[in-house]
Amino acid sequence: MKFLINHTLSQTLWLLLGSNGFLAVAEEFRRDVQLLMYETDASTIEQNPRTPLHFVKERSSVAHLKTTVYGGGGLPFRGFGDKYQTLRPLLEIANPETLIILADTRDTVLNVPDDEDIARAVVDEFVERFHILTQEKPNAVVVSAEAQCCVSAMAHANPSEYFDADTGRRNKRACSSGLLGCQWSDNDNVHSWVSFMNQRAFNTTGQEGHTGGDVYLNAGLMVGYPKDLMKLIDVLDIEPTEDDQAVLTGLMYTYPDIITLDYKQEMFGNNQWTRGIDGCVFEGNGSSLIHLETRTQPLMIHTPGKFYSCLDIIMEALGGQSQQRYHLDERKLMTGRMSLAGQLGLGGAAKDDDVANDDNNVQQTPENIENYGSYGQNGGYGNNGQYSNSGNYRTDNTDGVVSGNYGQYGNQYGNYGSYGSYTSTDNYGYRRPDSHRKLLRKRLLV
8 A cells, every 4th residue: 555655646746747857847838738648667668769658758849748657666567447546646636727638658659740830730739629529518538439349348248237327336347358258259249339339420420431430439548627537537437457448438338428539530540450551541741640531630649459560650750760560561551651751761760671681570579569558468459469470460361450359340341340231341341352452552652
């Protein structure tokens, strides 16, 4: 108990202090929004100039966006619900008028260039979009949306099981996705989640086959005012070992006004790892990157499912360095729609000769297969994460990426599954028709 109290106090002091340990000058940072990032090993990762966290800290200073890392201090990682355990004390001392962005560190980047004016404008747009999205639900927390469903914990409960709508208490605990006893199964529970989230998206947007197909909650990114985030945490009542994505989706089912999803990727952008490199859905416009399908320019870009090849290409396209966890063919495919920095190999991008000397740049080492990513030690979405020893992506014969414990919806049937009117496989199957793929490659390589 004493250790936990000391840990909480150290996190509180870190929130009050600048990144160098000195009191921050108020004028240096915006007061309307702040970024909190969860990381269990910040002291090691932050010093590496090729990590997403280092990139985010650099670009947040350009945007005058105060960024604080929390969750370290020697506490071991216990599960997906861990990041909520020490969060509340930080929210209690935060300015009640400041929007707080919550993000994971190892698969998220800040989508701003090294240009102060543009960076400030992107953050301004983020704040404005928050108020638009929450106009009808002024106390809601905005959570990111993605094109894949579902984490394996959701195969072990239906949407109504986690919460009692009358008492507000938890009825059931979520298991930890990917671990023994919490593995993927295509069953009635999953069908219920898919049906619920697609119906909610249709009710919200009024569109069937919503543009971009991002209808499923992703817990890696969220934003809200401190009091609203504290309310969410209190109602969530999550234990460290629970899968937060499952519990948050259950919360949204029982209490629909607490959470609003960013369906159009206006604030948070999620890439679509089940499609392989075609699912790296951002392109360059000379400054911040734009979502290829929604044409939006989100402040935060996320690569769930350990989609590190996409993450590193995006970092280089924004002018940063990366760990170069991609194949030469993937990088060549993406350069046609990435920024000038990416096309010229600037910002630490690997030269073609460097990449060609390694048949598989994604190495299965502790540095990039960490205890904490978005989805835990084993990836969470699959028994062995996204990658396997057989190549960059886990594959099944020659058919491409498979979902493992993440589930089948978003690849086999398209992101809307095979339920109701959501039956199209043209846009979001993990293997497009050959004619579509040829056209895509032709357009990207121009």
